[in-house]
Amino acid sequence: PSAEPLLAEMKRFLEKGIELQRLLPYAAVVAEQAWLGQADKHEALRLIGLAEGLSPTRAVFAELAVWRRMLVPDVDPGDTAGMALPYRMLLTGDWRGAAAAWAELDTPYERALALAQGDEAAQRVALEIFEGLGARPVAQHVRDIMRRSGVIHIARGPRRATRANRAGLTERQMEVLQLIERGLSNKRIAEHLAISPKTVDHHVSAVLGKLEAVSRGEATATARDSGLI
Incomplete structure (x- = not known):
């Protein structure tokens, strides 16, 4: 908006x-x-x-x-000489090569756009990338493309509670964040939530990534500043 x-x-x-x-x-x-x-x-x-x-x-x-x-x-792409490699590949129908090139350049949005032009497996990966980026209108458009192609069992996207969370944290990730803010270690968090330490590691990594934080302290500070906690 x-x-x-x-x-x-x-x-x-x-x-x-x-x-x-x-x-x-x-x-x-x-x-x-x-x-x-x-x-x-x-x-x-x-x-x-x-x-x-x-x-x-x-x-x-x-x-x-x-x-x-x-x-x-169906439009003729015209002369592609001199164009950057990913664009040239897309214009000649090589969506796999284009997606790989965008991945090499660490541009996930462009990679997902290339994958969206591929087969069902590629479109599912594209959908996951768009959802991870919070690009929900594009994710919904990819779902529409997949449905028109006859694809079934398409992921519906994050739950309403996750969408409402401004950082895109799930309910479980919010629980982990609140326990991080209280100073609990991963081991203590695992005991508190009755889940494995390895699962806690994954949740903590997801929380840091979504809050664009490099440490637990920075994550909690960001969460406080944004009103999440």
Whole structure:
């Protein structure tokens, strides 16, 4: 929701004069929204066409070329020479190679977008990545794609209590966080919750990761500052 003022500002700049460095990111955002069913597809394709005409090289146009392919799967990708490897792979149908390239670059969102264009197993991995990132609209769109393809037993996503938690912590992870805040060791937490120490290790790692903390102290400080505890 907080992106809307920024998108409106981007649009105002473009209305004053089309400049490629401003058009490229705006067109990419509108294309992504159109793919999710949240913007007009024809307007997205118009912006992509405008950017293509202004791009001095195909390399500059690579990301938008992929978005156009996602909006219109049968479209001719055109010349892919000079484009970055992951984009070039996607445009030639090599979603596996593109996903591997994005993974090597440590870009999980782009990796998941590539996997979403693959087979059922790849789409399930993409769904898990999107849910882990909190990209729920994209996750729901992938579910819709899978259902239209006849896939069954699709993960429904986090429970309502997890979604309501601003950090995405599960009920069990919140219990662990509260015990961490009380100063309990992993062994004591395991005894308190009647679970194995190894399970506690996994929960603690998940809590630190979701709170983007490098230590237990930093995790509890972040949780206090954000009102989680």
